[in-house]
Amino acid sequence: MRKISAALSIICLTIGTIPLTAQSNRVIIDFGDDSGLYADDGDCDDPRFEGRKMGAGLLTDNIGRDASDCRALFMQGRVTLSPLFAPLTDPADINYGDDDGEYANDSECDDIRFTRPDASEVLYMADDIGHDATDCRTAVEAGLSQWQGNSIRMEQQYMFEEEMSE
Numbered sequence: 006m007r008k009i010s011a012a013l014s015i016i017c018l019t020i021g022t023i024p025l026t027a028q029s030n031r032v033i034i035d036f037g038d039d040s041g042l043y044a045d046d047g048d049c050d051d052p053r054f055e056g057r058k059m060g061a062g063l064l065t066d067n068i069g070r071d072a073s074d075c076r077a078l079f080m081q082g083r084v085t086l087s088p089l090f091a092p093l094t095d096p097a098d099i100n101y102g103d104d105d106g107e108y109a110n111d112s113e114c115d116d117i118r119f120t121r122p123d124a125s126e127v128l129y130m131a132d133d134i135g136h137d138a139t140d141c142r143t144a145v146e147a148g149l150s151q152w153q154g155n156s157i158r159m160e161q162q163y164m165f166e167e168e169m170s171e
């Protein structure tokens with residue numbers, strides 16, 4: 006029975022349906038697709054991940070858009086899912102991060118992991134992920150924002166690619 010279980014684990018890992026994290030907890034990750042500008046370049050360009058093989062200058066546009074690179078590097082243990090995007094079992098478990106962002110404490114939640122009424126007008130920066138804790142916590146507690154950190158299609162309309170092509 007142990008050999009069958011091991012074989013099934015290897016099959017699941019090979020096709021990438023149930024990857025294992027470094028902590029050996031089973032986590033289902035939707036890696037998305039390869040529609041990003043830097044997909045298939047050998048680096049993971051999705052800011053939900055962290056590690057040695059991350060691309061430089063990460064953009065929030067690449068969330069869920071570099072699947073092949075991120076999946077392969079994740080399976081090799083060269084990138085891990087950032088704790089800031091850890092799946093929640095309870096809303097009280099949200100990791101808001103800190104207030105080290107350029108726009109922290111300006112009374113607006115500037116972290117793409119949270120929705121906001123004017124999301125379509127906001128230019129989200131990868132550097133702000135996890136660095137606007139007080140504003141985001143206040144917005145969530147007031148019912149103005151909600152956690153969307155487990156989604157690969159985050160509520161945002163403004164894309165760098167669109168700006169560059171205009």
